[in-house]
Amino acid sequence: MEGWRKLTTVEGEAQARIVASFLEGENISVQLKSHVPPSVWPVSVDGLAEVQIWVREDDLPRALEALEALHIRPSWEEAQEELLHELENLGIDDPAVLRALRAVPRHLFVPAHLLPHAYADTPLPIGEGQTVSQPYIVALSTQALELGPGDRVLEVGTGSGYQTAVLAELAKEVFTVERLAALSEEAQNRLASLGYRNVRFKVGDGTKGWPEEAPFEAILVTAGAPFLPPSLLAQLKEGGRMVIPVGDRTRQDLLLVRKVGGKVEERSLCPCTFVPLIGEEGWRD
Numbered sequence: 001m002e003g004w005r006k007l008t009t010v011e012g013e014a015q016a017r018i019v020a021s022f023l024e025g026e027n028i029s030v031q032l033k034s035h036v037p038p039s040v041w042p043v044s045v046d047g048l049a050e051v052q053i054w055v056r057e058d059d060l061p062r063a064l065e066a067l068e069a070l071h072i073r074p075s076w077e078e079a080q081e082e083l084l085h086e087l088e089n090l091g092i093d094d095p096a097v098l099r100a101l102r103a104v105p106r107h108l109f110v111p112a113h114l115l116p117h118a119y120a121d122t123p124l125p126i127g128e129g130q131t132v133s134q135p136y137i138v139a140l141s142t143q144a145l146e147l148g149p150g151d152r153v154l155e156v157g158t159g160s161g162y163q164t165a166v167l168a169e170l171a172k173e174v175f176t177v178e179r180l181a182a183l184s185e186e187a188q189n190r191l192a193s194l195g196y197r198n199v200r201f202k203v204g205d206g207t208k209g210w211p212e213e214a215p216f217e218a219i220l221v222t223a224g225a226p227f228l229p230p231s232l233l234a235q236l237k238e239g240g241r242m243v244i245p246v247g248d249r250t251r252q253d254l255l256l257v258r259k260v261g262g263k264v265e266e267r268s269l270c271p272c273t274f275v276p277l278i279g280e281e282g283w284r285d
Helices: 011-025 057-069 077-089 094-102 112-117 137-147 163-168 183-195 228-233
Strands: 006-010 030-033 050-055 124-127 129-134 152-156 175-177 197-203 217-222 234-245 252-260 265-270
Touching: 006 011, 006 057, 011 030, 011 057, 030 137, 050 057, 057 112, 077 094, 077 137, 094 124, 094 137, 094 163, 112 124, 137 163, 137 217, 137 234, 137 252, 137 265, 152 163, 163 175, 163 183, 163 197, 175 183, 228 234
Parallel strands: 152 175, 152 217, 175 197, 217 234
Antiparallel strands: 006 050, 030 050, 124 129, 234 252, 252 265
């Protein structure tokens, strides 16, 4: 239904009508639907085991807050599957990467006021002048790294921790560096609450990498660099892969870099726009 979004699915007609009554009391428009194709709506929900609750798109932020007050979880599965289908159409075809994206709930990594856009294929601001990357870029970067279960990965730019979690689904260990302490702490708490135990966090200049833990089979940089940071290249294992945006402050090319025989091979994956990579071997603040 155009202009409407599925909010959640509840068990039984009685609970559905209670939730609907509460939402309508908050001046939120509600429709109750059954698990049947939209082409045959409207249908009666009487006697159904499961009932979908739909709200107008403009009401979604307030409806999500209301659900929290009722201790009812919203239904994100449909939006997530639509996003994954879109990514597959864009060429993301590695089953392991798709499984990782399905396993990480992006709505837990975005600010509350942006929840309606959690599964839109777009970057979203997370505060401190930073963003959570566009899902396609996350998927493309992760797929290009060709991660194996024994790989150790360096991530430069923790941000909200969403990309970190996707990497952690695929690699043995993830070492993530963030220059902003507040973001690093929030991401650490978020990933701990989700049960990730194979991620180590560091606050510092990501352009210098994490030399104490080098070398790495893969490195992922989530901010735009003016050039390939020498420290990161030095910490990339022979045969390793690095994905990094390189260009000016407003427009970059997403590069796949391989170290082969001690030499660097580069391939452009796509044009992109990232926040600047700030540091000694990046942009000056």
